[in-house]
Amino acid sequence: MIKNPKIAVFGGGSWATAIVKMLCENLNEVGWYMRNENAIDYIKINEHNPNYLSSAEFDVSKLLLSNDINELVNYADVLIFAIPSAFLKGELDKISENISEKIIFSAIKGIVPESGLIVGEHFHKMYQVPIENIGVITGPCHAEEVAMERLSYLTIACQDRKKARMLSKYISSDYIKTKTSDDIIGTEYAAMLKNIYAIAAGIAHGLGYGDNFQSVIMSNSIREMKRFIKKVHKMKRNINNSAYLGDLLVTGYSVFSRNRMFGNMIGKGYTVKSAMMEMSMVAEGYYAAKSAYLLNEKNGAKTPIIDAVYAVLYQHKNPKQIFKKLTEELD
Incomplete structure (x- = not known):
């Protein structure tokens, strides 16, 4: 496993914003894809997301922001998806890079409508990502409380516990406690x-x-x-x-x-x-x-x-x- 992996978050909503905030506590650089170019420009100037969790402030020098999904897929070793399941396929269809060797974590609480699969199964069957390279980030945790730095707990699930522990290390902080699990399918269905x-x-x-x-x-x-x-x-x-x-x-x-x-x-x-x-x-x-x-x-x-x-x-x-x-x- 890569010693110091590059991590990118895909999504511009409240949960994506919260995950970027968590990662910024531990990393010097975090990739962040959102399709709204105006929101990206706003964050670069005002240091917070204009549409979600506006109380969460960012050190923009740590953010690699882009509305080019392939740029960040190419950049990162670990891809964290926090795009609503109903819109996920539309974003994935933009990807021309090979993602079969990436480590994928889903922070999505839903089933991909077009395939009828939970997100992890969708990546495995549609993009040939090995099961041991797929993980899930689940609660109990509300993005709004992360923004306020209220104590919250997350479960990181992956069949490969080393990868679960790796992501746990980068997400944990004084206000985020994590535990790991190997029940990737059960936790993802529970989240849905x-x-x-x-x-x-x-x-x-x-x-x-x-x-x-x-x-x-x-x-x-x-x-x-x-x-x-x-x-x-x-x-x-x-x-x-x-x-x-x-x-x-x-x-x-x-x-x-x-x-x-x-x-x-x-x-x-x-x-x-x-x-x-x-x-x-x-x-x-x-x-x-x-x-x-x-x-x-x-x-x-x-x-x-x-x-x-x-x-x-x-x-x-x-x-x-x-x-x-x-x-x-x-x-």
Whole structure:
């Protein structure tokens, strides 16, 4: 493994911004790809992202900024992708460089719609990146709290623990604690599923359900997550670890959760289109709900919460009626 690897982050949103901030604590140079050239020019002058996490200030002398994705793919040994899954293929299609020998880490909480695969599997099957060169960065961690340097915890998963430890070293700081895992598939599915459950919690809140029912939603969600992941990748894992349960709780309860916010708007009567227009950030759980529902049609896990969210978002069923029925299925 390369002794002092060059690292680049791909994405211009809040989570990409937070990851760049973490890396800048430990590295003298960090590559950063974003397609918005105006945002790049702004950062160079004002030392913060104009659109996301504006409180996070950067030493711009450490940043190699570019809107040329191939420039940074060529530059870096380790590529960290933090582009919303719905837009990932469009960005990857721009890449003309060979990435099969790169180390790829996904910080994306979703399934690539065009392939129906989680991001790690997409890179493996579509770009021939070896499984041992693919990793996942997962929470529980909100980008907004990273910007404020509040104590946060991350799990870095990779089948090759040396690579997981390498990235952990470059991301860790006084306010970022990390642990490693070899459950790359389970942690990535958990990161995708928790966004669906956060939408369910938001819908329930928007409909007027209180904290008592929220706790029932969350306790049922972690068991549903366990059943779902066991169907797609059976291995020994503790679903109560922070990469699974912790990430679910912070996404389901936090005021920073865009998926909970999206669900809350749906519960209050917004259409999907109007809720999306009102939000300036992507709610990954919207896209994940369809992918998870379709995948589970083949696998057959018992998933009443995923089914309810899918019915509301994609079958345009009445949220009040669907959640009334859901209350009879939970325990």
